[in-house]
Each structure stands twice: as C-alpha cells, then as structure tokens.
Amino acid sequence: MPMPDTPSSESRTINSPGSPYGSVDPYKPNASADTAVRSMATRIDSLVKEYVLKSETVRALQGVSFDVPEGDYVAIMGPSGSGKSTLLNMLGCLDQPTSGNLFLGDDNISLMTDDQLAEIRSRRIGFVFQSYNLIQQLTVVENIQVPLYYQGKLGPKQRARAVELAEQVGLGDRLDHRPNQLSGGQQQRVAIARSLVNDPYFILADEPTGNLDSVTTDEILALFDQLNEEGRTIILVTHEDDVAERARRIVRLKDGLLYSDEPVEESRRDAARLAQRESALAVKAKQGVS
Numbered sequence: 001m002p003m004p005d006t007p008s009s010e011s012r013t014i015n016s017p018g019s020p021y022g023s024v025d026p027y028k029p030n031a032s033a034d035t036a037v038r039s040m041a042t043r044i045d046s047l048v049k050e051y052v053l054k055s056e057t058v059r060a061l062q063g064v065s066f067d068v069p070e071g072d073y074v075a076i077m078g079p080s081g082s083g084k085s086t087l088l089n090m091l092g093c094l095d096q097p098t099s100g101n102l103f104l105g106d107d108n109i110s111l112m113t114d115d116q117l118a119e120i121r122s123r124r125i126g127f128v129f130q131s132y133n134l135i136q137q138l139t140v141v142e143n144i145q146v147p148l149y150y151q152g153k154l155g156p157k158q159r160a161r162a163v164e165l166a167e168q169v170g171l172g173d174r175l176d177h178r179p180n181q182l183s184g185g186q187q188q189r190v191a192i193a194r195s196l197v198n199d200p201y202f203i204l205a206d207e208p209t210g211n212l213d214s215v216t217t218d219e220i221l222a223l224f225d226q227l228n229e230e231g232r233t234i235i236l237v238t239h240e241d242d243v244a245e246r247a248r249r250i251v252r253l254k255d256g257l258l259y260s261d262e263p264v265e266e267s268r269r270d271a272a273r274l275a276q277r278e279s280a281l282a283v284k285a286k287q288g289v290s
C-alpha cells in the first residue's frame with residue numbers, strides 16, 4: 001500500500017513529586033494504597049524550556065514537575081501561552097527540554113539524541129490530534145497501521161491487529177473506507193486506533209474534540225473512558241472544562257509553571273458525563289424534529 005516517507009529520527013535518580021491523589025489510589029481497588037508501587041508512564045522533573053530569539057529568551061516552561069502513573073487520565077489546561085503545547089511537544093518527543101528530566105517509562109528522553117527521540121516517538125507514543133491527521137489515500141485499516149510501517153513491520157499479523165483495533169473503536173464495518181468517506185467522529189476513532197497500535201506509553205491527545213460537535217464529542221470521550229478503564233494512560237490538552245472534568249486529574253499551567261494539580265472526584269466526572277450525554281441527546285432530539 002502507498003505509505004508516506006519515514007520520518008528522520010541511563011537514567012538518573014530524581015525526587016518524585018508524588019501523587020496528586022495522596023495516599024489513596026482511586027483506580028487500583030485491589031492494591032493497598034500504602035504498599036502499591038505503580039509504574040510511571042512519565043515523570044516530569046524540573047522541566048525548563050527556553051526559546052532563544054534574536055532579542056530575547058522566552059521561558060516557555062520554568063521548572064514544571066509532576067508524575068503520571070500508568071493508567072492515569074490527565075487533562076492539561078491553562079491560558080493561551082502558558083506552555084501546554086511546549087510540554088506536549090516534549091512528551092511527544094518532538095522537542096527536548098533546555099534543562100530538567102523527562103522520563104517515559106524508564107527512558108530519560110532529556111539525554112537522548114535526535115535519532116533516539118525519533119525512534120521512541122515512532123515506537124512508543126500514540127498521538128491524537130484535533131485535525132485527525134489521517135492519510136487520505138489510505139483506508140481505515142491502512143491508516144491504523146501507519147506507525148508500524150515506520151518500524152518496517154507490515155504483514156498479516158499487523159493487519160489483524162489493525163482490524164482488531166478498528167473493531168474496538170466501533171469501525172469494524174468501515175475497514176476499507178477512506179477518510180473522506182467517514183464522519184469527523186469516525187475519523188477521530190481511526191486516529192485513536194492508530195494511536196494504540198504501537199503499545200504506547202500513553203495516548204497524547206491535543207484538543208481531540210476541538211473539531212467535533214457535542215454528540216460526537218460525547219462518543220469520543222466515552223471511548224477514552226473505556227480505554228482508560230482498560231488501563232490505558234491518557235494525557236489530553238483541552239481548553240474546555242467539561243472535557244477536562246471527564247479526566248481523573250486536572251493539571252493547570254500558568255506562565256510556564258505548574259499552577260495546580262488536582263484529582264477530579266468521581267461524582268464530578270459522573271456529572272460531566274451526564275451533562276454531556278444530556279446535551280448530546282438534546283441535539284439528537286432537535287435533529288430528529290427538524
């Protein structure tokens with residue numbers, strides 16, 4: 001099948017900033033909160049990013065620290081210019097910090113070369129973008145396999161895995177459709193399936209519902225809920241409170257600093273789910289009568 005060009009492409013001890021959940025771990029019901037040691041999807045330690053321009057240096061991140069345990073679901077929020085995209089670029093191995101440490105699993109990406117970063121990016125990061133970023137010439141199943149193509153792994157086993165993921169996101173009957181034959185929500189489902197194909201450290205989602213109506217937003221957030229229930233780690237950037245409240249935790253940045261890091265209570269998550277469902281039902285009802 002036609003595929004795009006392949007992209008170019010030790011660890012130190014740090015003091016863990018700890019869990020925002022305190023001693024109670026809300027989503028490991030069988031583990032003792034005191035003794036459970038959870039693996040980290042990522043550890044962000046004193047992260048600084050400076051952009052050096054001709055006349056000035058912009059400190060986009062000024063020493064941000066937080067951990068994301070495996071299985072967490074984190075919404076990153078903050079005003080425009082607060083450093084969200086800068087942080088996301090580093091989590092996605094698209095850029096490196098000026099100082100500080102950034103661990104993905106056991107790998108300290110702050111110490112890596114560009115080639116090593118590209119390797120990690122293609123093998124272990126699942127990206128979901130606002131604009132889906134699917135390849136128009138490829139079918140659903142082929143789009144899901146794109147990260148595997150970058151690793152030189154394409155065969156019946158990989159295709160079977162892509163079909164399985166398409167089915168998991170509810171597109172089992174659209175395997176040979178191309179993106180322009182799909183709705184926005186269906187295209188985002190393909191992007192989510194694609195993000196899972198390389199068994200990522202986490203799904204990194206940048207405004208994943210920014211282009212979607214309320215009905216489809218509800219569907220995509222329900223899919224994230226389901227994936228997180230299955231143990232997938234999700235890190236999502238959003239400007240919308242009702243999207244952030246579906247996460248287990250909200251991290252806010254301000255002026256390149258961590259402003260707050262708070263768990264979202266289950267009752268608040270439930271209320272956000274209910275509100276979204278009701279708004280989606282109201283839209284559906286309106287469409288039904290018009």
Ligand SMILES: Nc1ncnc2c1ncn2[C@@H]1O[C@H](COP(=O)(O)OP(=O)(O)OP(=O)(O)O)[C@@H](O)[C@H]1O
Nearest residue numbers: 051058059060078079080081082083084085086087
């Ligand atoms: N490549 C760059 N060169 C110089 N400055 C940059 C660069 N990228 C970002 N910045 C600056 O770093 C700061 C943080 O930018 P960033 O894009 O991370 O913000 P953001 O929180 O994602 O904002 P938004 O919500 O508007 O997307 C801003 O002051 C921005 O102008």
Ligand SMILES: [Mg+2]
Nearest residue numbers: 081084085086
């Ligand atoms: Mg941004």
